[in-house]
Amino acid sequence: MAINPVSLSVANTQIIDETNKIKPAATPFEAQQSFASTLKDAIASVNTQQVQSDVMTQKLINGEDVDLHEVMITAQKASVTLNATMEVRNKAIEAYQEIMRMSI
Template identity: 75%
Template sequence: MTPPTTVNETNKHSATPYEAQQSFAQSLKNAISEVNAQQIQSDIKTEKLINGGDVDLHDVMITAQKASITLNATMEIRNKAVEAYQEIMRMSV
């Protein structure tokens, strides 16, 4: 086993609280962006179906279900995060 050759290699796994916060915020933004993209895709396919566009009904239904499941999962994660926050705030220090 060879020792690390640079400072970056020694600190590779330890992030500052600010870096961890930024990383979490970016992950959250990406997840919400993905949910939004799924909703938009579902809306586009639904509009095409309504206007008589070249789209299969089963494809529209599958896309709508994926968007719905993604949104519901996001809401459940949010609810659990709020519950965890509230539990932490109730703790006595």
């Protein structure tokens, strides 16, 4: 069985090409829109997890054919995403308060 050497010249050239590309700076409006859309997507994802957990729990309560472990996994995922969102919110509030305490 022959072992062929790995050619690094192509990979290095691609890495160099990628780092040499200069992206134009985003305007403040574009940055704000990007941040807002990212935040909306994240909150929508958390909401989806919560709704999915509620649906699975309701199915279990009604006696439908769902596995208990699937219901518990879904509930735990929803809990983790909500807790992570709350921590991000807390850090954002702390950062805002720190900025407001700064003297000019």
